Amino acid sequence: MILYNLHSMKTLFIFLLSSIFIFVSFQVYSKDLDIDSIALHLNAEQSIPIEYTEYVLSHAKVVPKVKTFALRVANPKEKVMTFDEFVPLFANKKRVDEGYKFFQSHKNLFEKVYKIYGVDPCIIVAILSIETDLGKVKPNTNCLNALYSLSLYARRKKYFLYELESYLVYTYKHKLNPFFVKGSITCAIGIPQFMPSNIDKYGVDFNGNGLNLNEIPDAIASVANFLKKHGWKKKKPIVKVLNKCVKEKGVLVLKDSKGKIRCFKTYRNFWVLKSYNGTVNYALAAYKLAKNICELINYN
DSSP states (O other), X not given: OOOSOHHHHHHHHHHHHHXXXXXXXXXXXXTTEEHHHHHHHHHHHXXXXXXXXXXXXXXXXXXXXXXXXXXXXXOOHHHHSOHHHHXXXXXXXXXXXXXXXXXXXXHHHHXXXXXXXXXXXXXXXXXXXXXXXXXXXXXXXXXXXXXXHHHHHSTTHHHHHHHHHHHHHHHHHTTOOTTTOXXXXXXXXXXXXXXXXXXXXXXXXXXXXXXXXXXXXXXXXXXXXXXXXXXXXXXXXXXXXXXXXXXXXXXXXXXXXXXXXXXXXXXXXXXXXXXTTSXXXXXXXXXXXXXXXXXXXXXX
């Protein structure tokens, strides 16, 4: 719940400014962010009160660690490591065992979600494991300040400005205090780590008490809904390792850490899985982890 009177503060703000700049047209700027334009845009497109946007953004702060992250050349492991180096970081015995236990603890929930969305439970478990270790990792960066910092300093300023605007829409419409929502260093939120623009687009209030991506039912259903809306096909193949490389549509050619060429036959569901994070390594890791979890489930 927002604990301030935006209307009164805006009135006072305008009065003070008008006494100083009575003959000058005024715009609210924050370094390179034109807060006035953002406020007008969100009001026209999403009916977000101008006062709300201006008040929130005028109180946003640059986070030093986020600024450092934005200014350095970001090379996440899933982009710079070879697939045979990256996949074992997640497709390992510890995560398989924990994924199996997680599935067993929420088996009825997974069955309900599967009937609606047709997404293999093991795939959902694998994604949640990679994203936040099944909810055990709890990102605690202030989302507003993170997106504000990235909008100013990141190479993809336009993208993060879009996410900042989406964040303002999300917090306003869900009646959340915009100053206290926590997320990753890029403001990925909840157990499935959705960016603000994806929350209302793919998020599912599965337990009926309001959308909350920090709750397991909503997290599981939201991942399933994301994949289904991106084209996931029930009971269809994902990827197959080829013993011999062939030149045909859908064959992915990769080099391993020793420089050896490896080939994979990919299907539609593989590329849907890739859409969750945007990298081939992520999709391969999620697939391998899911496969190992399912093997353990079927064995037991």
